[in-house]
Amino acid sequence: MKSNFNLIPIVIYLFTILGCNTKLENEPLNILWLVAEDLSPDYLSVYGDSTVPTPNIDKLASQGVIYDYAFSTSGVCAPSRATLATGVYANSFGAQNMRTMWAEPNARRSGIIDYEAVPPPNVKMVSDIIRENGYYATNNSKTDYQFEMSVMAWDESSNDAHWKNRPDSNTPFFSIFNFNQTHEGNFFSNWDDEEFLVPENAKIDIPPYLPQNNIGERDLKKVYTRIVKLDEWIGKKIKELEDEGLLENTIVFFYSDHGGPLPRQKRLLYDSGLKVPLVIRFPNGERAGKRDSRLVSFVDFPQTVLSLAGIKPPLFMQGQAFEGKYKSNIERKYIHGHADRFDESVDMIRAVRSKKFKYFKNFNPEKPYYLPLAFRERLPSMQELLRMRDAGELDKYQSLWFRKSKPEEELFDTENDPHELNNIANDPKYAEILVEMRQECVDWMNTIDDKGLIKERDLIESFYPNRKARQTESPIIEISEKDVSLTKVTEGSRLGYKFSSEKLPSKGWNHYNNPIDLKPNDTLEIIAHRIGYKSVLTKIYNGEKISVEYPLSRIEIQDIRYSANRPKLPPME
Numbered sequence: 001m002k003s004n005f006n007l008i009p010i011v012i013y014l015f016t017i018l019g020c021n022t023k024l025e026n027e028p029l030n031i032l033w034l035v036a037e038d039l040s041p042d043y044l045s046v047y048g049d050s051t052v053p054t055p056n057i058d059k060l061a062s063q064g065v066i067y068d069y070a071f072s073t074s075g076v077c078a079p080s081r082a083t084l085a086t087g088v089y090a091n092s093f094g095a096q097n098m099r100t101m102w103a104e105p106n107a108r109r110s111g112i113i114d115y116e117a118v119p120p121p122n123v124k125m126v127s128d129i130i131r132e133n134g135y136y137a138t139n140n141s142k143t144d145y146q147f148e149m150s151v152m153a154w155d156e157s158s159n160d161a162h163w164k165n166r167p168d169s170n171t172p173f174f175s176i177f178n179f180n181q182t183h184e185g186n187f188f189s190n191w192d193d194e195e196f197l198v199p200e201n202a203k204i205d206i207p208p209y210l211p212q213n214n215i216g217e218r219d220l221k222k223v224y225t226r227i228v229k230l231d232e233w234i235g236k237k238i239k240e241l242e243d244e245g246l247l248e249n250t251i252v253f254f255y256s257d258h259g260g261p262l263p264r265q266k267r268l269l270y271d272s273g274l275k276v277p278l279v280i281r282f283p284n285g286e287r288a289g290k291r292d293s294r295l296v297s298f299v300d301f302p303q304t305v306l307s308l309a310g311i312k313p314p315l316f317m318q319g320q321a322f323e324g325k326y327k328s329n330i331e332r333k334y335i336h337g338h339a340d341r342f343d344e345s346v347d348m349i350r351a352v353r354s355k356k357f358k359y360f361k362n363f364n365p366e367k368p369y370y371l372p373l374a375f376r377e378r379l380p381s382m383q384e385l386l387r388m389r390d391a392g393e394l395d396k397y398q399s400l401w402f403r404k405s406k407p408e409e410e411l412f413d414t415e416n417d418p419h420e421l422n423n424i425a426n427d428p429k430y431a432e433i434l435v436e437m438r439q440e441c442v443d444w445m446n447t448i449d450d451k452g453l454i455k456e457r458d459l460i461e462s463f464y465p466n467r468k469a470r471q472t473e474s475p476i477i478e479i480s481e482k483d484v485s486l487t488k489v490t491e492g493s494r495l496g497y498k499f500s501s502e503k504l505p506s507k508g509w510n511h512y513n514n515p516i517d518l519k520p521n522d523t524l525e526i527i528a529h530r531i532g533y534k535s536v537l538t539k540i541y542n543g544e545k546i547s548v549e550y551p552l553s554r555i556e557i558q559d560i561r562y563s564a565n566r567p568k569l570p571p572m573e
Contacts, residue, residue, distance in 0.1 A: 039256035041277035056235030064281030075273030087302030087317030095146035118532030121492025126302035155508035184261035345371035359437035
């Protein structure tokens with residue numbers, strides 16, 4: 001008999017390199033999103049700025065892939081989040097205005113009520129899809145999607161949501177953690193309230209559109225200070241994975257929801273508002289330390305997550321997977337962006353960007369570049385720019401943002417003009433580029449059926465006839481001696497269920513796929529919900545329907561809480 005002794009070293013070697021916690025090729029990997037807010041890549045060492053140390057982000061990048069051309073679809077959070085949640089451009093289904101909920105008082109006075117956008121009936125949230133395919137999905141804890149999110153979206157969505165809460169440690173997870181330390185709102189307080197974590201000898205490069213004085217410098221120092229705190233948080237989350245032996249079973253994304261927090265960054269379609277950091281760490285050193293120069297858009301993220309999970313992305317999604325099993329074979333030539341209403345300020349701008357050029361279509365050229373925004377005007381550097389404007393102290397670069405009108409089209413060479421200060425749309429040398437990108441903008445808007453061309457009040461009326469949210473209809477319920485079968489009535493609705501006695505760490509609804517076995521002396525709860533609609537809850541006890549309830553929507557709860565202090569809406573026309 002032939003001895004197998006010589007095979008032992010090979011077996012030992014394979015065990016060593018795979019590790020006992022590493023999943024096999026066909027096993028699903030966990031997916032973790034670590035999301036910063038209001039952060040441009042320009043201030044991170046992995047993108048060339050070494051002003052402050054970021055050892056944890058640097059380590060993640062050294063073990064992963066750095067994407068040099070990643071972009072949000074909007075320069076502000078909620079419309080961007082609408083796209084990240086669905087894989088559909090926010091301006092494709094009426095979620096482009098910031099915001100649909102918590103409407104600013106001046107917006108309400110003009111007739112803009114709180115509302116939820118209503119996606120087409122075939123649209124599902126990516127977390128809903130991945131849950132349906134066996135993942136445990138958690139969100140900690142942003143839910144401002146511009147629509148009433150699917151009740152099936154998450155197992156947990158709260159400040160306490162965590163992959164650790166999944167009932168079975170072998171269940172793969174998709175988890176999102178949002179870090180708000182770099183958010184614009186943290187820059188309103190007095191400078192002296194926080195110790196700067198910036199080396200004393202650090203040279204602060206102030207972008208030319210910001211005040212070139214101690215006020216601009218102090219706001220930048222606060223940005224860097226907050227980045228240091230972000231880095232600490234990233235390190236803690238990675239350590240949690242390591243401590244649980246999950247790091248090599250998990251694909252880790254690090255990105256921000258859009259560009260920086262300062263004036264002429266957030267909300268705008270310049271790279272300062274759209275360009276984001278993106279690092280993805282794959283297990284076992286795959287492509288460690290590599291840089292990826294492909295154009296990547298937020299609209300691609302949901303498809304990519306599903307692709308990495310081995311799930312075929314649905315056809316309603318408008319992006320393309322850039323990693324995983326269903327990775328697209330065609331590289332992007334362009335990314336697209338939109339800017340519409342921000343609180344009380346209304347405009348409409350569309351952007352197309354290639355690797356080198358950025359094109360703007362200004363639909364309201366008669367409006368100035370800078371539009372007053374109460375929230376933004378709490379920033380010290382914004383207050384200083386306004387003071388300088390009124391005092392006639394703005395230089396030629398700072399003045400650009402305060403021009404009283406805009407051309408219908410703008411074109412920028414982002415390689416040679418990274419701050420997008422020199423409009424070359426009228427330069428004959430770039431005439432062919434201008435025509436090409438103009439057509440791309442038209443084609444994109446037509447393809448996605450851009451809802452920015454519809455007046456917001458008309459859009460609201462289509463969602464909320466007579467200012468009332470549509471109601472999901474109760475499903476058809478068939479009760480036998482042993483089980484309950486459900487048939488949805490409202491197109492696009494999702495059906496879920498749970499028993500009152502269930503004491504699971506998971507707070508999410510079970511997806512309905514097959515008849516539900518009845519439990520004696522236990523109440524079966526059934527929910528039906530279409531995104532953007534009100535839900536309906538039915539309860540069954542001992543084979544009998546005992547109640548049908550219509551839970552309050554987010555907007556109804558908000559109206560009850562705040563209606564006394566809100567301005568009255570004008571009458572409907």
